[in-house]
Amino acid sequence: xxxxxxxxxxxxxxxxxxxxxxxxxxxxxxxxxxxxxxxxxxxxxxxxxxxxxxxxxxxxxxxxxxxxxxxxxxxxxxxxxxxxxxxxxxxxxxxxxxxxxxxxxxxxxxxxxxxxxxxxxxxxxxxxxxxxxxxxxxxxxxxxxxxxxxxxxxxxxxxxxxxxxxxxxxxxxxxxxxxxxxxxxxxxxxxxxxxxxxxxxxxxxxxxxxxxxxxxxxxxxxxxxxxxxxxxxxxxxxxxxxxxxxxxxxxxxxxxxxxxxxxxxxxxxxxxxxxxxxx
Amino acid sequence: xxxxxxxxxxxxxxxxxxxxxxxxxxxxxxxxxxxxxxxxxxxxxxxxxxxxxxxxxxxxxxxxxxxxxxxxxxxxxxxxxxxxxxxxxxxxxxxxxxxxxxxxxxxxxxxxxxxxxxxxxxxxxxxxxxxxxxxxxxxxxxxxxxxxxxxxxxxxxxxxxxxxxxxxxxxxxxxxxxxxxxxxxxxxxxxxxxxxxxxxxxxxxxxxxxxxxxxxxxxxxxxxxxxxxxxxxxxxxxxxxxxxxxxxxxxxxxxxxxxxxxxxxxxxxxxxxxxxxxxxxxxxxxxxxxxxxxxxxxxxxxxxxxxxxxxxxxxxxxxxxxxxxxxxxxxxxxxxxxxxxxxxxxxxxxxxxxxxxxxxxxxxxxxx
Ligand SMILES: Nc1ncnc2c1ncn2[C@@H]1O[C@H](COP(=O)(O)OP(=O)(O)OP(=O)(O)O)[C@@H](O)[C@H]1O
Ligand SMILES: [Mg+2]
Numbered sequence: 271x272x273x274x275x276x277x278x279x280x281x282x283x284x285x286x287x288x289x290x291x292x293x294x295x296x297x298x299x300x301x302x303x304x305x306x307x308x309x310x311x312x313x314x315x316x317x318x319x320x321x322x323x324x325x326x327x328x329x330x331x332x333x334x335x336x337x338x339x340x341x342x343x344x345x346x347x348x349x350x351x352x353x354x355x356x357x358x359x360x361x362x363x364x365x366x367x368x369x370x371x372x373x374x375x376x377x378x379x380x381x382x383x384x385x386x387x388x389x390x391x392x393x394x395x396x397x398x399x400x401x402x403x404x405x406x407x408x409x410x411x412x413x414x415x416x417x418x419x420x421x422x423x424x425x426x427x428x429x430x431x432x433x434x435x436x437x438x439x440x441x442x443x444x445x446x447x448x449x450x451x452x453x454x455x456x457x458x459x460x461x462x463x464x465x466x467x468x469x470x471x472x473x474x475x476x477x478x479x480x481x482x483x484x485x486x487x488x489x490x491x492x493x494x495x496x497x498x499x500x501x502x503x504x505x506x507x508x509x510x511x512x513x514x515x516x517x518x519x520x521x522x523x524x525x526x527x528x529x530x531x532x533x534x535x536x537x538x539x540x541x542x543x544x545x546x547x548x549x
Numbered sequence: 550x551x552x553x554x555x556x557x558x559x560x561x562x563x564x565x566x567x568x569x570x571x572x573x574x575x576x577x578x579x580x581x582x583x584x585x586x587x588x589x590x591x592x593x594x595x596x597x598x599x600x601x602x603x604x605x606x607x608x609x610x611x612x613x614x615x616x617x618x619x620x621x622x623x624x625x626x627x628x629x630x631x632x633x634x635x636x637x638x639x640x641x642x643x644x645x646x647x648x649x650x651x652x653x654x655x656x657x658x659x660x661x662x663x664x665x666x667x668x669x670x671x672x673x674x675x676x677x678x679x680x681x682x683x684x685x686x687x688x689x690x691x692x693x694x695x696x697x698x699x700x701x702x703x704x705x706x707x708x709x710x711x712x713x714x715x716x717x718x719x720x721x722x723x724x725x726x727x728x729x730x731x732x733x734x735x736x737x738x739x740x741x742x743x744x745x746x747x748x749x750x751x752x753x754x755x756x757x758x759x760x761x762x763x764x765x766x767x768x769x770x771x772x773x774x775x776x777x778x779x780x781x782x783x784x785x786x787x788x789x790x791x792x793x794x795x796x797x798x799x800x801x802x803x804x805x806x807x808x809x810x811x812x813x814x815x816x817x818x819x820x821x822x823x824x825x826x827x828x829x830x831x832x833x834x835x836x837x838x839x840x841x842x843x844x845x846x847x848x849x850x851x852x853x854x855x856x857x858x859x860x861x862x863x864x865x866x867x868x869x870x871x872x873x874x875x876x877x878x879x880x881x882x883x884x885x886x887x888x889x890x891x892x893x894x895x896x897x898x899x900x901x902x903x904x905x906x907x908x909x910x911x912x913x914x915x916x917x
Contacts, residue, residue, distance in 0.1 A: 438633060440630075441635060445646070445650070447600070447699075448647035458646075544637050
């Protein structure tokens with residue numbers, strides 16, 4: 271007798287692996303998020319609103335968003351440039367530079383925070399120059415942005431790099447034979463090709479910056495209303511055994527992250543619309 | 550425009566990719582570059598386009614030294630092997646690219662560009678596809694768009710790198726005829742690369758056979774087919790059977806081979822080789838013949854026989870299956886072979902004639 275027909279899967283044991291993956295995802299992503307939402311729901315809308323709209327919380331959100339925006343704009347440009355340089359130029363030490371690009375991923379964020387603080391404090395190597403020039407970094411929003419930029423730049427570089435690498439050189443050559451100058455080739459051929467990846471990288475970098483904690487607390491000074499970030503405020507509330515306060519702030523951060531992911535996906539979908547096959 | 554290339558060389562690292570190319574192309578001519586993979590065809594095309602630079606040599610187009618000219622200023626239409634259409638632009642924007650990218654002072658008005666694009670779409674017979682993206686087109690349609698994009702800038706010279714390489718046979722034939730029409734309509738000097746002989750001969754006024762970075766022979770289909778200039782060209786044109794012979798006052802001789810129909814050649818007495826196509830070798834049953842059939846396969850219309858000679862080695866040949874003598878073409882049968890058509894080159898197997906120096910090869914003697 272023939273066994274009953276079953277569609278062939280590409281992966282052997284597909285059902286098992288799918289099951290494991292879903293279980294894992296549920297355990298480490300969905301349940302914590304759900305717990306957070308339930309905790310928040312417990313508070314009730316009125317108290318929730320009072321917590322998140324308190325002047326100190328609003329200031330913390332504003333500072334976090336502003337610094338993350340600064341860091342992301344910086345990384346968007348610098349990360350793109352870095353990916354470009356790493357692929358298009360040959361120079362000594364290129365491999366080392368390429369490997370260094372991953373340091374922010376590997377380095378404990380506290381170590382990053384400590385070394386940045388040491389470098390940029392008034393008597394550090396960079397601070398000794400910047401401070402007298404009237405550009406204080408440590409204990410300002412610039413310090414926060416700096417720490418965020420440091421920890422999130424690999425997201426941009428490492429998402430743009432492979433796409434740039436895979437780009438058919440014939441595209442640029444075709445543009446050259448059609449009379450395009452270097453700037454036109456970049457803006458009209460290269461950049462549109464890497465745009466979806468670049469947007470994705472920037473959004474992840476932004477989301478990562480919103481949540482960064484370890485590197486920032488050292489350099490920020492953590493003055494309420496001035497250099498206190500939202501994640502730290504949640505931490506302080508927790509230390510005060512104010513679970514509701516912590517959960518409410520964390521929920522807002524979660525909301526930001528989800529909106530970002532949504533926006534990122536929409537942008538990527540739009541930027542890659544031409545990939546759609548006709549059906 | 551007329552192209553004149555002299556002594557062009559190019560190396561990549563340790564490999565000599567072009568080893569002294571001399572080639573002239575007349576205005577309005579359609580020339581095919583034919584050669585095996587890696588022979589430097591694409592490199593030559595890219596040097597003409599300004600996408601690569603030679604190490605030495607000259608490239609002159611209508612008296613102007615093009616090695617002093619940036620690729621952008623050459624007004625070349627280049628069609629890439631895999632089309633290289635801009636994936637994020639619609640067909641219309643792809644076609645318009647060469648015009649919209651011009652500096653403001655030289656750029657035609659928007660309406661003029663749009664009209665030009667419409668005209669091209671019509672000419673390419675893809676009017677209904679203007680708003681699609683390249684990913685939504687078939688291979689043949691992409692090929693047309695790629696050609697249209699190159700034609701939009703009204704190029705002085707059209708260069709095509711294996712334009713039909715990735716298409717199936719039926720579409721190839723269609724597009725071939727269509728490209729010939731395009732060439733006649735635009736009158737632009739055209740060079741195209743291919744490694745398909747049929748395509749080269751059907752389409753081109755002249756065919757340039759390239760091998761290992763050099764031009765082995767230039768000519769039309771008949772000349773290259775009948776009088777290959779070098780063993781390399783002979784092999785490339787399908788003369789895959791190589792047999793050692795002995796020259797004696799201009800005639801080739803060998804045991805068990807009937808070479809009397811081959812014309813005399815002014816070669817010194819001594820060892821030489823005859824190159825022949827499998828279908829130009831006629832087997833003749835002969836109980837005393839030195840050739841033994843060692844294998845026989847059929848493709849329906851033809852028998853493919855492999856024969857062995859105790860001294861000369863093996864020969865492969867095709868013979869019609871319905872021929873009268875086919876019945877006795879069985880394994881182990883004894884045969885003589887008549888070479889109905891072939892080319893003789895000096896040298897023997899261990900000391901072959903130089904493949905890359907056609908000037909060393911004596912010209913074919915005129916038969917009275
Ligand atoms: N950018 C490059 N760097 C190094 N070697 C190269 C480069 N481009 C081409 N080559 C080498 O030059 C030789 C000729 O290449 P080319 O592309 O001109 O051959 P071709 O005749 O077009 O072959 P095909 O029919 O396979 O396209 C090859 O051996 C190739 O490996
Ligand atoms: Mg090639």
